[in-house]
Amino acid sequence: MNIDGIQNGYVIDHIHAGKAMLIYHYLGLDRLDCSVAIIKNAKSQRMGRKDIIKIDELIPIDLEILGYIDPHVTVNIIRDGERIDKKHLALPERVVNVIRCKNPRCITQIEQDIEHVFVLADRDKGTYRCLYCEVAHRNEEKP
Amino acid sequence: MRHMLDITDWSIEEINALMDQADEIIARPDDYADAMRRKKLASLFYEPSTRTRLSFEAAMIELGGHVLGFSDAGSSSASKGESVSDTVRTVGCYADIIAMRHPKEGAPTVAAQFSPVPVINAGDGGHNHPTQTLADLLTIRREKGRVDRLVVGMCGDLQFGRTVHSLMSAMSRYPEVSFVLISPEELKIPGYLRESMRRQGVPLMEVEKLEDVIPALDILYMTRVQRERFFNEADYVRLKDSYILDPDKMTLARKDLTVLHPLPRVNEISHAVDNDPRACYFKQVLNGKYMRMALILKLLEATK
Numbered sequence: 250m251n252i253d254g255i256q257n258g259y260v261i262d263h264i265h266a267g268k269a270m271l272i273y274h275y276l277g278l279d280r281l282d283c284s285v286a287i288i289k290n291a292k293s294q295r296m297g298r299k300d301i302i303k304i305d306e307l308i309p310i311d312l313e314i315l316g317y318i319d320p321h322v323t324v325n326i327i328r329d330g331e332r333i334d335k336k337h338l339a340l341p342e343r344v345v346n347v348i349r350c351k352n353p354r355c356i357t358q359i360e361q362d363i364e365h366v367f368v369l370a371d372r373d374k375g376t377y378r379c380l381y382c383e384v385a386h387r388n389e390e391k392p
Numbered sequence: 393m394r395h396m397l398d399i400t401d402w403s404i405e406e407i408n409a410l411m412d413q414a415d416e417i418i419a420r421p422d423d424y425a426d427a428m429r430r431k432k433l434a435s436l437f438y439e440p441s442t443r444t445r446l447s448f449e450a451a452m453i454e455l456g457g458h459v460l461g462f463s464d465a466g467s468s469s470a471s472k473g474e475s476v477s478d479t480v481r482t483v484g485c486y487a488d489i490i491a492m493r494h495p496k497e498g499a500p501t502v503a504a505q506f507s508p509v510p511v512i513n514a515g516d517g518g519h520n521h522p523t524q525t526l527a528d529l530l531t532i533r534r535e536k537g538r539v540d541r542l543v544v545g546m547c548g549d550l551q552f553g554r555t556v557h558s559l560m561s562a563m564s565r566y567p568e569v570s571f572v573l574i575s576p577e578e579l580k581i582p583g584y585l586r587e588s589m590r591r592q593g594v595p596l597m598e599v600e601k602l603e604d605v606i607p608a609l610d611i612l613y614m615t616r617v618q619r620e621r622f623f624n625e626a627d628y629v630r631l632k633d634s635y636i637l638d639p640d641k642m643t644l645a646r647k648d649l650t651v652l653h654p655l656p657r658v659n660e661i662s663h664a665v666d667n668d669p670r671a672c673y674f675k676q677v678l679n680g681k682y683m684r685m686a687l688i689l690k691l692l693e694a695t696k
Contacts (some may be wrong), residue, residue, distance in 0.1 A: 359496060
């Protein structure tokens, strides 16, 4: 794979240095058959250092999970060797089955097969609240 | 389908309409004696409760309906490990409406996701207790003639008291309501609630002693302060009497003060205050039943 020359796929750029593997995991990239390149600690004028992920196939990507993990990233969509779209991400309104509630009194601690849903409560502070018990969870990555 | 999970899910217009309905029931109870004939309330109480469970059951019976259910988790399938979602799907085959108390926070929200019939949160851990707030609001409106333009004192354990949080969230939506928060440092309201009040522009005053502010109050909402909540014994000894309402403190208060308490009380309101006409906590219990009647009517009317 020529990592500079993706024909159809994604370049996920401006990833906070050190978070590429987390994104790799959450997007399920380990289950793909296509080429995936992870570039760690690349130099960046804006960020100092950053990670980049290149995916050589236009697979469905859950931008909400991506936005939750790192709202600073940009997703470049490449088709026929040309960038056809560039998406800037933000913290999503809801995240499902990404965070688990830490409140020991929350129903999610005992109820089987229930979706773990968190709702964005404060975008500026990156605070989410459990849909069920409303206990706060602070996203460390503020937008 | 509507449920009653959190008081803030309902607009103040809807809450006012529930209070109007409760007033109507109080004025003409015979008109409602058969309103829920052949309907069944499932009372699913996974932990002990006296007032709330009996209040729901009395409400349904006074509407001409029937009640089935359990009053502790040990006598339900929960003791065999059944999930809340399976329980409500099963119970929804037998009953027309469910009132649920559960020690786990958010259990009624899970129930509402799976239930084929309306769900009422009858208390979920330290989280929500919306029908207590409905009882509080009706008592305030019946005693004061309004829910707006009031100075409301909240006294005692303001950090862990779910009834305090719900009532503040509900009343802050009415115009010109201000709160005087009377508690020890350790038991002040949680930060998110203070922030929410600030965003809405609701005036808040925080003090340590009841006697300093009682003359200014229209409403006094008492809650219990437990000794084990204090960080040190010296503060407990210094402040404990400040959170006990007795006839001496009542002499400082206005003649039209309304004293409320979600009950059960231990010693935070002296029994000598009970005969004072300003003590309204047993009226609150009665009003709670009428508000639950109004709520059951509203939720079942919506499913017709």
